[in-house]
Amino acid sequence: MILVTGATGTLGKPTVDLLRAAGYSVRSLSRHPAHNSETVVADLSTGIGLQDALAGVTTVVHLASGANARDSQQTRILLDALAAHPVEHLIFMSIVGVDKHSLAYYRDKFLSEHLIAASGIPYTILRATQFHSFVSRLFSAQRWSPVTVVPAFTMQPVAVEEVAERLTALVAAGPSQRVADFAGPEQLSFTALAQQWNSAHSFRRPVWTVPMPGAVGRSFARGDHLSTLPGDGRATFAEYAKAAAGPR
Ligand SMILES: NC(=O)c1ccc[n+]([C@@H]2O[C@H](COP(=O)([O-])OP(=O)(O)OC[C@H]3O[C@@H](n4cnc5c(N)ncnc54)[C@H](OP(=O)(O)O)[C@@H]3O)[C@@H](O)[C@H]2O)c1
Known part of the structure; x- marks a missing residue:
């Protein structure tokens, strides 16, 4: 029996579907x-x-993560429970660059990685880049705006279904500790991604690029959240945007 935390989330839904399709309970x-x-x-x-x-x-398969609750607190509580119910394999979903990024959420995610690695439980840690839907949320939030405002940095978005595929393969592989990152096939500026989104949706509006201030902005500008190229992901953001827009 596999327990999936975060099963109702963006990544959890396709992961549960794929695990069941592969024959797991x-x-x-x-x-x-x-x-x-x-x-x-x-x-x-x-x-x-x-x-x-x-x-x-x-x-x-630990995919849960709360925006208002610290990721590491949830991980600690899970690990405490696992001390009473030992399992053969704990898989943790993390994010590319958590070891060097300034964003508090990412730093806390790195702490979760440490806690898991030190727990004595056989584990696998997979880091992925940002999902296509995570990127498009910024554009959808501005759908009534006459301009699209984006930060001045590069992204390497990945299809969430492909991350779910990788997680399913990792279940079958057994405990592997930290495995190769799973990243999107291309690195594009947020401006280019917004243009692809607007074009797919037939939105005629300019894209304004603004620098993100502070240490977090510098971290993103340095590309601390990026992986190497080519990533293992296959689907591009342009394909995702076209599918999200639907038939025209
Ligand atoms: N989004 C990205 O671009 C991205 C990129 C790389 C890695 N990741 C990582 O991938 C994982 C999944 O992300 P996601 O975008 O799929 O998340 P999501 O859509 O925001 O879903 C969050 C999930 O966490 C669960 N959850 C939150 N607080 C909980 C709590 N206190 N107890 C139990 N469950 C709780 C929610 O379940 P209920 O509401 O049903 O309780 C929900 O299923 C996260 O670890 C995230 O850091 C995300």
Whole structure:
């Protein structure tokens, strides 16, 4: 039995689908009740429900991450629960560049990596670059704006379904510690990505590029969040934007 935390999220949904299609028994963890027997209710910020969620589980795919709760706090609570319910394999989803980036969320993610590596539990850590949907959220948020404003840095976005494929392969591979990063096939400026999005949606509006201030801005400008080229990802952002726009 595989327990997937964050099973209801952007990455969790395709991961659960692919694991089931590969023949695994999968239990989804969520804070919210669902009307099916395959979802278990638990909260990683308190630990409530975790012991029941882990009953009979041999592999945990830990994808949950809360915007307002620290990633490492949730990871600590999961690791404490795993001390009472040992598993054969813990897979953790991380982000490219967390070891050098200034963003607090990324630094905390790096702490989660450390906690897992030091836990004694057989583990695999996969880092990925930002998902296509993460990038497009910035554009969608500005859909009523006469201009698209973007930060002045480069991205290497990746298709979330391909990250889910890699996670499924890592389940089969067994504990492998830190594995090769999974990154998108190309590096493009945010400006170019916004132009692709606007073009796919037939939006005729200028794209304004603004520098991001501070240490976090410098980290992004340096490309601390980027991987090497070519990344293993296949789908481009332009293809994603076209599919998101639908038939024209
Ligand atoms: N987004 C990106 O571009 C990107 C890139 C690389 C890596 N990652 C990493 O990939 C992982 C998944 O990201 P995502 O974008 O799919 O996340 P997401 O869509 O924001 O989903 C977050 C998930 O975390 C769960 N969650 C949050 N707080 C929880 C809590 N206290 N207890 C239990 N579950 C909790 C939510 O479940 P419920 O609401 O159902 O409880 C939800 O399923 C994260 O670790 C993220 O850092 C993301």
